[in-house]
Amino acid sequence: MxxxxxPGELSRLIPAVATGPQFAASSGNPRKLLQRLLISLIGGVISLLVAQSLFSSRFGPVWLVAGFVFLLYILWGPILEAGRRNATLRRxxxxxxxxxxxxxxxxxxxxxxxxxxxxxxxxxxxxxxxxxxxxxxxxxxxxxxxxxxxxxxxxxxxxxxxxxxxxxxxxxxxxxxxxxxxxxxxxxxxxxxxxxxxxxxxxxxxxxxxxxxx
Structure with missing residues (x-):
């Protein structure tokens, strides 16, 4: 049956933003978590070092923001993936x-x-x-x-x-x-x-x- x-029930049942269970499911296995952690640390450290060397330049703040974005990748990565998976059904x-x-x-x-x-x-x-x-x-x-x-x-x-x-x-x-x-x-x-x-x-x-x- x-x-x-x-109208409106689909968006209520499948959210656009990741829920707690969806975040956990999108975090992946330990290997995937390790990959995200390495990307976060390496990208963040390099970006912050570049930002420090260009501190007086107009591009310094841009690299500083990029560094913080990389450092938070381990958090926003699963959120982005969950949102993408939700969108495949919401469409x-x-x-x-x-x-x-x-x-x-x-x-x-x-x-x-x-x-x-x-x-x-x-x-x-x-x-x-x-x-x-x-x-x-x-x-x-x-x-x-x-x-x-x-x-x-x-x-x-x-x-x-x-x-x-x-x-x-x-x-x-x-x-x-x-x-x-x-x-x-x-x-x-x-x-x-x-x-x-x-x-x-x-x-x-x-x-x-x-x-x-x-």
Whole structure:
């Protein structure tokens, strides 16, 4: 079942500015955090040194501002990335509240990182870090709708076929004949939120579900 959203509801459910959970999700793994920290420190230190050497020049304040911008990159980097990800869903002209069920679920191994390291004989070997992801196929009375995928955790072992699932569906077409994107999903029976990225403002989404799906 698809219930089209009313004007203004999409911007209420998917904010333009990053929320706390979105900031955390966009911060990335330890390797990505380290990369941001290095960029922040190196860029900040170099810019401040240049600003100091050009202190009496008219370009000194510009480099000083650039230095502080670099130093704060570790903070505004995830905010910028979260805003960009939110914008990919906010750009769709039509959105609808979906209620259906988990038609099928299965796991798959996803390579999250590749790196080369020296083996016992001194040769470089390709090492892959894999993680188990859970894939949920969503369907309703009209059939298959789409899929939601996310890294599997212990709490997800309670998910079963046939469970009610709710999500936001976005499309370029008013008749939703072609689905453009699906947000993270809410399973009310086990009270679980699932998805690769927390697009939705969850309390607001749950409130709309209670109001629209009575």
């Amino acid at each position: 698809l219930l089209p959203l009313k 769709y002209p039509v959105a609808a509240l979906f209620e259906g069920e988990v038609g099928d679920l299965y796991t798959r191994e996803v390579v999250e990182q590749r790196r080369e390291q020296a083996g016992n004989e001194g040769r470089l070997e390709l090492v892959e870090n894999k993680r188990t992801w859970l894939c949920l196929e969503l369907e309703d009375e009209e059939g298959y709708l789409g899929q939601v995928r996310f890294p599997m955790e212990k709490k997800h072992q309670t998910i079963r076929r046939g469970m009610v699932v709710r999500a936001l569906v976005l499309s370029e077409r008013k008749d939703f004949s072609r689905i453009g994107a699906i947000s993270d999903a809410w399973l009310p029976q086990p009270k679980l939120w699932v998805g690769e990225y927390p697009y939705l403002l969850r309390p607001a989404f749950e409130e709309i579900c209670l109001r629209r799906l009575r």
